[in-house]
Amino acid sequence: MSPSAAWSSLSGRRLFVVLLVLLVAAGAPVGDAGSAVAPGASGAAATPDRARYDVTLRSDADGGHWTGHQRVSFRNASDRPLREVYLRLWGNGEDGCGTSDAPSPVVVSRVRGGTPDRPTVDCTALRIALPEPLGHGERASVAFDVSLTVPGRNARFGREGDFRFLGNALPVLAVHDAKGWHLDPYVALGESFYALASDFRVRLDHPSALEVPATGRTRTSPGAAGRTVTLSTADRVRDFAWAAGPFRTATDTTPGGVRVRSYWAPDTPAAGVRLNRKDAVAALDRFGREFGRYPYGEIDLVMTGGFGGGMEYPGLVLLGTTEEGGATVHEIAHQWWYGIVGNDQYASPWLDESFAQYANARYYGWETRDCWSDVHWPDDGTALTGSMAYWSQHRGAYHLVYTAGPCALSDLERTLGADTMARLLRQYARDHWYGVSTTAGFKRAAQSLTDQDLGPFWESHRIR
Numbered sequence: 001m002s003p004s005a006a007w008s009s010l011s012g013r014r015l016f017v018v019l020l021v022l023l024v025a026a027g028a029p030v031g032d033a034g035s036a037v038a039p040g041a042s043g044a045a046a047t048p049d050r051a052r053y054d055v056t057l058r059s060d061a062d063g064g065h066w067t068g069h070q071r072v073s074f075r076n077a078s079d080r081p082l083r084e085v086y087l088r089l090w091g092n093g094e095d096g097c098g099t100s101d102a103p104s105p106v107v108v109s110r111v112r113g114g115t116p117d118r119p120t121v122d123c124t125a126l127r128i129a130l131p132e133p134l135g136h137g138e139r140a141s142v143a144f145d146v147s148l149t150v151p152g153r154n155a156r157f158g159r160e161g162d163f164r165f166l167g168n169a170l171p172v173l174a175v176h177d178a179k180g181w182h183l184d185p186y187v188a189l190g191e192s193f194y195a196l197a198s199d200f201r202v203r204l205d206h207p208s209a210l211e212v213p214a215t216g217r218t219r220t221s222p223g224a225a226g227r228t229v230t231l232s233t234a235d236r237v238r239d240f241a242w243a244a245g246p247f248r249t250a251t252d253t254t255p256g257g258v259r260v261r262s263y264w265a266p267d268t269p270a271a272g273v274r275l276n277r278k279d280a281v282a283a284l285d286r287f288g289r290e291f292g293r294y295p296y297g298e299i300d301l302v303m304t305g306g307f308g309g310g311m312e313y314p315g316l317v318l319l320g321t322t323e324e325g326g327a328t329v330h331e332i333a334h335q336w337w338y339g340i341v342g343n344d345q346y347a348s349p350w351l352d353e354s355f356a357q358y359a360n361a362r363y364y365g366w367e368t369r370d371c372w373s374d375v376h377w378p379d380d381g382t383a384l385t386g387s388m389a390y391w392s393q394h395r396g397a398y399h400l401v402y403t404a405g406p407c408a409l410s411d412l413e414r415t416l417g418a419d420t421m422a423r424l425l426r427q428y429a430r431d432h433w434y435g436v437s438t439t440a441g442f443k444r445a446a447q448s449l450t451d452q453d454l455g456p457f458w459e460s461h462r463i464r
Helices: 020-026 270-291 328-333 350-364 388-393 400-416 418-431 439-447 455-460
Strands: 049-059 065-075 082-088 106-112 125-134 139-149 157-160 163-166 198-207 217-222 227-237 242-244 248-253 259-264 298-304 310-313 316-320
Touching: 049 139, 125 139, 198 242, 242 316, 248 270, 259 270, 270 298, 270 328, 270 350, 270 418, 310 328, 316 328, 328 350, 350 400, 350 439, 400 418, 400 455, 418 439
Parallel strands: 049 198, 259 298, 298 316
Antiparallel strands: 049 065, 065 139, 082 125, 106 139, 157 163, 163 242, 198 227, 217 227, 248 259, 310 316
């Protein structure tokens, strides 16, 4: 999500002002490598893993309602039998279980391959009991019908005028690790999401008048009369998002070979669209050099004038755009910090938001030596590494992950030295590529590169 707080600083070319406090008040969306093994007891491997989602959906005339089928196959990575899986229906987060007159936006029905319970956690979690225990290394699948109704609000799963946003709309598997099943509640402030890297094959049937940007490498083919099929292939991503509407479009390619597809509403400020496109091209190659080459080949920018801030998804970002552009660089940085290097966004939001904002600050050349003047801790018990459970109870302090977080990482760069910090981030990204990062893991990685005891640093910067 985009930085919404008022940490502003002169870059080399313009004043970049972010409006976190206003967005927070409005409630706007603003481990180890490969195996994603959480340290701890036996059977702690994050599971189910190596999932593949096969999805076929058809939209109505304006892209506001999609129906179809979804199948997800998965492996049990744990050494303990897997007796159940949970689907996270994040699209129900703000509406819960709905009413008889207005049902939940995401409805799953006709489940095959397991026995479903009634949805819980305000209809954002659906338990499916497997017909028999799944042993270590074995695969199984569940399939179901799905109905998605885009809510009327302007949000990551919502709409703005003729444009529809389908972020966190598809049901995805919950994660079980050393802490058990992660069934945290939905938060509109920040993110609740925790998912393992998976493969998606998605077929979207829609009116030809609608452009449909989507996660992954996409191509279109003719459908029935007046309709088009957008086919997307996305490997090793944590979620799948798309949008629909009469967007204007353009395509750029970075010097490093990444295709940038831009989609914008006609009333989006033209200067902002140009600046977002320019920043995306530059940031993708720069972060590729700093953290590791962007692996997905393509990214879509979805821009409107009224969307609040920005929101990141693998290979697709939603951007509120003014004449001065949007939070493009921050959202591009999220392709690495949350996307490629995953984390539990409910338990440790700083691991993606602070890291993305640190990358954003470096890109613009912000002076960070005096950035602590904008940081005010509400009390001695507040930690930068707090969970969304804490920030949800202290909404006015959530901006600290965007302000104190990059300040702390900038201080760590000065403590270790610029070259060592660069080596740390590139090595840490490589070691957790498509995996799951943790605060403890990052602290160990940093300590391994210096003889200086970093214990006092972590304590003074509230990294606990």
